[in-house]
Amino acid sequence: MVLYLVESDVPAAKAEEFSSWLATHVTKVVAAMGRSAFASRARVVGGDEGRFVAVYELTGIPALENYMMSRERAELAEETTKAFPEAKLQRSFAERVAQPRRGMRHGEEPGAAFVVRVALPAAEADGWSAWYEGEHMPEVLGDPGFVRARLFEVHSEVEGERHFVAIYDAVDLGAVGNFRDGRGPKLGEAHATRYPNARIDRQIWEWQQ
DSSP, rough: EEEEEEEEOOOOOGHHHHHHHHEEEEEEHHHHHTTTOOEEEEEOOOOEEEEEEEEEEESHHHHHHHTTHHHHHHHHHHHHHHHHOOOOEEEEEEEEEOOBBBOOOOTTTOEEEEEEEEEEEHHHHHHHHHHHHIIIIHHHHSTTTTTEEEEEEOOOOOOTTEEEEEEEOOOOEHHHHHHHHHHHHHHHHHHHHHHTTEEEEEEEEEEEE
């Protein structure tokens, strides 16, 4: 499984217009990627600008390469530039490392996500990945508001480093808030203590319907 992320920053005054446009754009991208592709989109909570993320899931690197080399992809990129020339875009892709889930109950479809990005020295990455998947993720997922966790390794050309992104799907924004006000800081402190060389960035996403 490969994750293709397109992150967009637009001026706050354009946020609602961009949100509506993105819903249609994502549908076009999925059609260009093929029937095996799946997409979702989120609005990043907080910040002065309108921040959005389009998340595309594909079966593997060859499927992503086919899309990236396609005429449709070039046309869609041009469409974005024409519609929102002021938008700042960042594209990245990552391969799935792990996907534990607690088991969704009725009414627990994800409405939000707690997203953790980690960059650390390459020499520490294998040990970190084993610990994160085997111990840390289950601890976070044990919080009642979370229903699924996914860990991806992000492709990076930074020499000597490896980059990861963990996406913890939650029932709603309230569940993420309860975690951050409750067990979150303690677990974050344990992470920092165990891997002091890791750079960590955290975001909250609200999934859009």
